[in-house]
Amino acid sequence: MAKIFIVEDNQQIIRNVTDELSKWQHSVATVDDWQDVTGEIMATQPDLVIFDITLPSFDGFYWIQDLRKHSQVPIIVISAADIDSNVMHAVAAGADDYLMKPFSMTVLLAKVQALLRRNRQEGNATQVDWDNNYFNTLTNEVQNERGQIQLTPTEGALLQVLLSHRNQTVSKATLLEWLWQGGKYLNENTLNVNISRLRAKLAPLQLDRAIRTERGVGYRLVTTDE
Structure with missing residues (x-):
């Protein structure tokens, strides 16, 4: 309930x-x-x-x-x-x-x-690790040696999609479909705003540059060894 x-x-x-x-x-x-x-x-x-x-x-x-x-x-x-x-x-x-x-x-x-x-996130793994960063999918918290930040459910879902395709470009259409059932009433500006908000949240952990923009295509989360 x-x-x-x-x-x-x-x-x-x-x-x-x-x-x-x-x-x-x-x-x-x-x-x-x-x-x-x-x-x-x-x-x-x-x-x-x-x-x-x-x-x-x-x-x-x-x-x-x-x-x-x-x-x-x-x-x-x-x-x-x-x-x-x-x-x-x-x-x-x-x-x-x-x-x-x-x-x-x-x-x-x-x-x-x-x-x-x-x-x-019932029944799923609650922590995703990459490099020396940790993302709790249950609480939508991200932390590393620089501190801890709290994401909204949408920001958390967005990060989770990018993490599941790390070092791969995820198209804007795929992100809209994953998060908002195709985004029938949305446009790419809304996705861009959410990416900007996610980057701003990650900035104190110096992870904002980990999300790369592939112009005209989508976004990619990179690891430090790229």
């Missing part, structure tokens, strides 16, 4: 999502104070957050960016189908997956379960 926090002001959607998640014994919390969404999420300590974009106070982009200052909890964004740019901006702000309205509850549940599995 997981704890899901829903940031949505449409009561019918809240009821429908709650009913579906409850069938799988997930518990649900919602917003009481629209001026303190981040505070309520942090107090609840959920396993996953579902975010709408259009909200009563600040929009979803604001709250996602604010939440990311304090937490790496997995985030799924739901957005109106006629606003494709919302998806790109939300993922760039730190969301891990997206769903367009109107959506099927079955599809939402599948995305929730998949993201929870990704975050927990």
Whole structure:
């Protein structure tokens, strides 16, 4: 059972999502104070957050960016189908997956379960070593002799894909497919933003230059002996 926090002001959607998640014994919390969404999420300590974009106070982009200052909890964004740019901006702000309205509850549940599995990494090795660096796939932490940094689930998944193909170029199309089911509503700029964010996170460990850009093709994670 997981704890899901829903940031949505449409009561019918809240009821429908709650009913579906409850069938799988997930518990649900919602917003009481629209001026303190981040505070309520942090107090609840959920396993996953579902975010709408259009909200009563600040929009979803604001709250996602604010939440990311304090937490790496997995985030799924739901957005109106006629606003494709919302998806790109939300993922760039730190969301891990997206769903367009109107959506099927079955599809939402599948995305929730998949993201929870990704975050927990059940049954998989929890540590990947390369050179003198260590990546914990369970906690999304990277460490070496220079220190330790915390990645979001999407940043962790991105690093894991690059590590599984170390010293090989991974195409942008492959990364979009792996992380966002083909990126139907995204463009390469969103992927570039996430790569930039990952590099910035890795910089204190002097690993930012380990991710090379193969112009027009994709990205490659290199080892020190290359």
